[in-house]
Amino acid sequence: MTKRQLKLGLVPTGVGGPGDSNRWLDPSIPADASVNIDWYIDAVRKAEAAKFDLVFIVDSQFITKDSPPHYLNRLEPLTLLSALAVATSRIGLVGTATTSYNDPFNLVRRFASLDLISKGRAGWNVVTSGDAGTAGNYGKEEHYDYDTRYARATEYLEVARGLWRSYEDDALPRNRETGQFLDETKLHALNHKGRFFSVVGPLNIQRSPQGEPVIFQAGDSDQGRDLGATIADGIFTHSATIEQGQAFYQDVKGRAARLGRDPNEIVIMPGVVVFVGDSDEEARDIERRTREHDQSFEQALGEFGRSFGWHDFRQYDLDAPFPTGALEHAKNSFYTNAKKVTDLAVARRFTLRQTVEHIRGQRRTPFGGTAETVANEIVRWFEGRALDGLNIHLGHPDQFDRFTGEVVPILQERGVFRRDYEHSTLRGHLGLPIPTNRREPAPVLEAAE
Template identity: 80%
Template sequence: MTKRQLKLGLVPTGVGGPGEYNRWLDPEIPVDASVSIDWYIDVVRHAEAAKFDLVFIVDSQFITPDSPPHYLNRLEPLTLLSALAVATRHIGLIGTLTTSYNDPYNVARRLASLDLISKGRAGWNVVTSGDAGTAGNYNRDEHFDYDTRYARAHEYLDVTRGLWRSYEDDALVRDRTTGQFLDPAKLHTLDHKGRFFSVVGPLNIQRSPQGEPVIFQAGDSEQGRDLGAAIADGIFTHAQSLEQGQAFYADLKGRASRLGRDPDQVVVMPGFTVYVGDTDADAREIERHWRAHDHSFEQALGEFGRAFGWHDFRQYELDAPFPVGALDHAKTSFFTQAKKITDLAVARGLTLRQAVETQRSGRSSPFVGSAATVAAEIERWFEARALDGLNIHAGHPSQFRRFTEEVVPILQERGTFRRDYTATTLRGHLGLPIPFNRRTAPPQELEIAAE
């Protein structure tokens, strides 16, 4: 059996994502990083040199003046990834697209195009949109409720995957001798009629070397976990402790297994910020410094309402008990996150100020220390089945360099992470099979997309 190996992803959020409003003040970061293709190419090539599996582009389509700098001004994911596809050779390219505010045919075509441009390195982070305000940008008065969002997403994935299988692999004959370009018997319409979508097809693009884009999902609600277990090849999540990571890992893989899926073909990759120092104490001081400088209380208070449908908490008395009624504003937003915040505030009897400070300070990253300490802790989580891989937030450039130049070599020396790429496709990197096109004659056993 092939030894299980750690997966690594890069999450570049330019001038600063949630909780890091002041990161752009770092002179190593261009003030226009989030819209600079030169910056993206540089950081992604750096990750590729370190043999990372993928780069993950986060996205949303609604902002307020309280949104973090990266959200206020950033490139559209698939446009960005198409540029990165021709500037890199191996690293996987994952873009976030919502099922709530796109049509399946258009998304299927755009992702299939990226997959061909990159020669089989594309992936899709499927979201249902948590920012309720997005509705106003797409001709809707209200955002979909949770049940509708996820029911729509299930059907959306069925349609998209059906479209990706419009062509059998040998449908395009392209025989100049006979003059035959297409074998019409191997091009199939979809003829889908469902609750949310009616799509005829076929899609006007062939499959890529990895068959079709890799599907990722990041919802943590019950509906989100069910969707991920049913349709995802990979799961993006968060974990504040090894025990929390193990619990999520076991739950998600258990759901996949109960649906008849091989749980080893669902890759769980929580996201982390990593701090590396000369010693453990030095690393903790680096973490303390950046956490204090990257986010003020006033910025945290403005951002606090995002999970609650961007409800403005500045209207409340800071030292009064936490306003539990604000949870009503989260019903069509990030309700799972908002409920966790509210339940914690009630359980601890927190004031609004204390609740905001709790969110602002959060917990220390579990991966803080010397390079040896960080590598050992990553291995501990990996071997304890709390994760299959990590999404590393690029954060401050000096820290990302220390991770790639000091931690990664230790993981490689111990055989936990690859020394070089052994595949040319994203599915190959992740050890995932090429999806079977049921319209094609059954192949020999499904093959891993690796060379």
């Protein structure tokens, strides 16, 4: 068996994502970084030089005045990744797209195109849209409820994989001597008719060197975990402690095994922030000063409402008990997280102020210290089966430079991370098999009338 290797992803959130409303004030970050293609290319090329497996572009399609700067003004993921595909050669290219507000045929075709443009480096982070306000941008009065969202997503992936397998791998001989471009017995219609979608097919694009895009998923509810265990090649998550990471890891891989899947073919990669200093104390001081600078309490209070359907918590007395009735606003939003926050506040008898401050305090990273300390902790989580890899949030550039320049070489020296790329596709990097595409020969195209 091939030795298990740590995976690394880069998450660039430009001028500042959740919790980092003031990051854009850093003069080393262009004030327009989130829409600046040159900034993205430079960042992703640095990650590729460090042999990262992938870059992960987060996305959502609803904003309020309290959204962080990166969310207020950012490039659409597939457009951005197509530009990055021709500016890089090895790093995987993963973008977020919702199954709730995209037509399957169009979205599947765009990901297949990215996969061909990049020569097999595309990945899709499948989401169902936690921001309930997104419905209003697509002509709907109300967002889908949890069960409907996840049922749609499961069927959506069935359609996607069926469309990606429209062509058998040798369906296009392109033989100039015989004049044969297509072997029509190896092109297959989908003819899908389900609860949510009706799609005839076939898709008008061939498969890539990795077969089809890698599927990622992020969701911590029972429905989200079931969806990931059912359809995902990779899982994006968050864990505050190694114990939380181990519990999530065992749960999701256990669900996959019960479904008859090989749990080793699911890569779990929590998102983390890393702080590196010349001493452990200096690193924690850098973290503290960065946190204080990058978001005020007032900004945190405004952003706090996102999990609750962007409910405005500024209307409440900060020093009164936490307003538990606000949970009602989260029913079609990020309910799992909102319920955790509410239960915590009730159990500890927190005021609203104490709850917001506690959530802010929870952001302290497990991965802070000297390069040696950070590397030791990463190895501990990796060997302890709390993760298969890490998605490193690109915050302030100097810290990412210290991670790639100081921590990565230690991980390479210890043999847990590659010194050079061994594959050219994202599936190859992640140790995932190419999906089979065996079909019974059957002509699908009728002669034109």
